[in-house]
Amino acid sequence: MRIKKVDSFTDINLDEAIILISGILSQRIIAAVIEDIEDEIGSLDIDNKIKNNIIYNSIELLQNILNYSNYKFIGEDKKQISKGRFVFGFSEEKNKYYVFASNEIVNGDEKILANKFEFMNSLDDESLKKYMKDVRKTGMHKHEYGAGIGLLSMALKNAGYINYNFKEKDGIKNFSIVTYI
Numbered sequence: 001m002r003i004k005k006v007d008s009f010t011d012i013n014l015d016e017a018i019i020l021i022s023g024i025l026s027q028r029i030i031a032a033v034i035e036d037i038e039d040e041i042g043s044l045d046i047d048n049k050i051k052n053n054i055i056y057n058s059i060e061l062l063q064n065i066l067n068y069s070n071y072k073f074i075g076e077d078k079k080q081i082s083k084g085r086f087v088f089g090f091s092e093e094k095n096k097y098y099v100f101a102s103n104e105i106v107n108g109d110e111k112i113l114a115n116k117f118e119f120m121n122s123l124d125d126e127s128l129k130k131y132m133k134d135v136r137k138t139g140m141h142k143h144e145y146g147a148g149i150g151l152l153s154m155a156l157k158n159a160g161y162i163n164y165n166f167k168e169k170d171g172i173k174n175f176s177i178v179t180y181i
Helices: 027-042 048-069 109-121 125-138 149-157
Strands: 003-005 017-023 072-074 078-080 084-091 096-105 162-169 172-180
Touching: 003 109, 017 027, 027 048, 027 084, 048 084, 048 096, 048 149, 048 172, 096 109, 109 149, 109 162, 109 172, 125 149
Parallel strands: 003 162
Antiparallel strands: 017 084, 072 078, 084 096, 096 172, 162 172
16 A cells, blocks of 8 residues: 555654644745755765655645645635644654655545545556656646645655545644655
């Protein structure tokens, strides 16, 4: 299974966080976070492919938070800016780096996202690559807020290491995702 729904993220230990940010994002903040991540991993003795995947996943998930936070109809159809959370860390238990993001989502998007994840899980790598090419060419199955090319790329690069969940509190849906690299 490429992308797995989980009940909670008990394996995310904030004591293992290298970078943690919570609040309303802007492009300037995202650029600063990515620069900080590059500084943190630059001197590490890890494969460049892992470094590139950390950066790629971080950009994708931070952009997802930003796209959802800009005056979207969140909760009870109220247009508002919503906050997000982002963590880059290293899991001692899994011996892997991880990128975690959480943000509010528009009512009804849980089903759209869950269906995309289920579909992506049904494809082998070659079929997923072909599907990604088709999406790029035609824009089919495009979703205004995400689960498009970025998530498809993350799924190909991190096969078996993406977990997500949905939680609701006070009528507001929250989407969380973690990728292990």
